Amino acid sequence: MEPIRHIAGRRGKDIRFYEAECKDIDTAKKELIVEYNSDISDGSAGENITKNIKYDYLVVGVGGTYNTFGTPGVEKYACFLKEMGDASKIRRRIKDTIEKASFDSVSVEERSRLLHMVVVGGGPTGVEFAGELHDLISEDLSRWVPELSKQIKITLIEALPHVLPSFDNKLVDYTESMFKENGIDLLTRTKVKEVKEKTLHVVNANGTESEIPYGTIVWAAGISARQFAHTLRSKVPELQNNTRGLIIDDYLRVKGTQDIWALGDCTVSKNAPLAQVASQQGKWLAKTLSKIAKDNKTADAFSQLDQKFKPFVYSSNGSLAYIGGEKAIAELPLFNKQITAGGPLTSLFWKSYCLWELFSIRSSLSVAMDWVKRAIFGRTISVD
Template sequence: MPQVEKKKTLVLLGTGWGSATILKNIDARRFNVVVVSPRNYFLFTPLLPSCTVGTTENRSIMEPIRHIVGKRNVKFYEAECTDVDVANKHLVLERTNPPESALQTNLRTTIPYDYLVVGVGGTYNTFGTPGVEQHACFLKEMGDASKIKRRLKDTIESASFDNISESERDRLLHMVVVGGGPTGVEYAGELHDFLVDDLKKWVPQLANRFKITLIESLPNVLSSFDKKLSDYTKSTFEKNHIDLRTSTMVKEVKEKSVIIQNPDGSTQDLPYGTLVWAAGIRARQFAHTLRSKLPADQTNHRGLLIDNHLRVLGARDIWALGDCTVTENAPLAQVASQQGKWLSKSLNSMTRDASVSDIFAQIDTKTKPFKYSSNGSLAYIGGEKAIAELPFLNGHITAGGPLTSIMWKSYCLWELFSVRSSMSVASDWFRRALFGRTVSVD
């Protein structure tokens, strides 16, 4: 009888856009698929800012990985990959259990792989600014959104006390956002909506003192968008009384104030109640751990260098995608998603091709190189308005306003990972329209 070839083990690191897309599209009958991630869900990041003010519920944009792997005979480890042996193809996994866990000891194990896909994503980048790590809130994970929501609730309730000074009240009600990219702009827009739609009803005596400031080091916000959309966002923010400070640098973040350098070179100490840092991203630690194993080829300190077939330079049987890599493409969710679709399709087709004996080595002859094709860019800017830059023929078209907000919401519902998530988000929006937001936290 002919010997049946043993299936290869494909390990996916991360549950972000790239890895989750591969998991959704890979033919699990042809691989032993293993997923490793410290979080057990896929997070729909475009709606993360709306979770900070209760527009959307946290669980609505979290798609449990167990819902996917349980149906497809895929093994899942809720753990962090801390080391890799590229010569012997082994990964070191560590799971740190919280104090309330039934198992008090931490877990550590080693697993083998035949093929490895690194999709660990990125984390916040402080650019070495003093005090950011200690005093700022970030907006990359669901835990960050919950922390901001709790901080927002605490500052409002504290500002309601009668026996605090007026200057302290103004400080508590001053929300500072650092970073004029899509995340920072959308968070500022969600804050404005929370102020107009809800805070004025709950605590009208404080609503007029609530202040939002957005700080951006570049001359314009949303610099990756068309200049007309950047200007439209600026004018919208002015109408919504959001203090937009462009060409302004953050020099230091203190516990209750931030030191900024204005365009004229002068410095200013700006008191705040909550500061959200949305100024940039960098590759996660595992990307740098892998880089250290391949010093001759991995020469860029920002992340993993890959070729146009997503292969990690200097490695064998390792691909990488998403925010942990260094490419000509911007660190966008749709880039990682397209990379995941391309790689899963390539792996599926090559396992069906009898002439393929070495997937990693032959992928450049059996498949076309990955090429990113922009589907356009959308961003919510508050006041039920959004902006859009969409490809059209050899150029693009731009739009902004309430109708574009409907387009943005439709896109979110379409791109959510499951029907369950889409229905949950739609239900959240309907409930918010009827009853308003809630920032209740335990």
């Protein structure tokens, strides 16, 4: 996680940063209503603060949130994989189930339930998580709880016939064969109908329904719009009729508004919800807004954008995914062709690219040091 104050601080007085939540917007008055809620809930930090902020132009980049697709019980019983806090919750849950399973008084069935870790969603997030989970078990838990680690089972559930639908077929086959080798069970063509406290209710393509006992469930089945996107949508309901997010045009202008841009995961466009897309859109918009400011012709800048500027065009740098066991897969555009690769060397490339893409040298160093520490001492199994 990169503190925004580090980035804002480098720009001096150009940027004013508030760590607050945009609760509402008055598009007629060009005003945002934001609220600061203290993390300290015992009242000792004082009152929460509400503030109105005026804008000439607004850029919305509130991202997305997890999508439960209305499946009963997911919100209550599943762990998600979106925010920093989600990672701590998963770690706490895994530690809890393992410690509980280690008691002799626990029955064989209950132990097998506790040690069953289920991942729902076979996109890059679910696949990478299942791969990392396998590494945690084979590299670390096998040392700390050798007997129990042999009984841990990982299952990945995916509604489509295969995992990683956006990747090349060869890489999909490679990933599925590696999962088989690593003992990760793949339940494809299977939909989760309900999550209960200790079991999952699933249905496969033949319509056969079954109950699967689990100890930990991680839901990585896609994203949906955040509340602020819905709030903004409600101001222009006739033009913003897509519940997945804000409809934008090729210039990232929010349809139905005169002064609002939006980018990244909170938008609906031809581009996928990816960091690559959000980052390129951010750079394009920053350049465009700088030019508008330099020209000093702000009055009609929004409506006349298409006469003066080229539209935003996304250029993919390719796709990478870690699949566990120090192996990764890659699909990279090279000389107008798609090059595909998979294996330990690709994993090294994946690691280097991750470090390169981090926002600051501080973060790159921190992650690199963490990998070195992990290689020498193993992963930490304490929870924060």
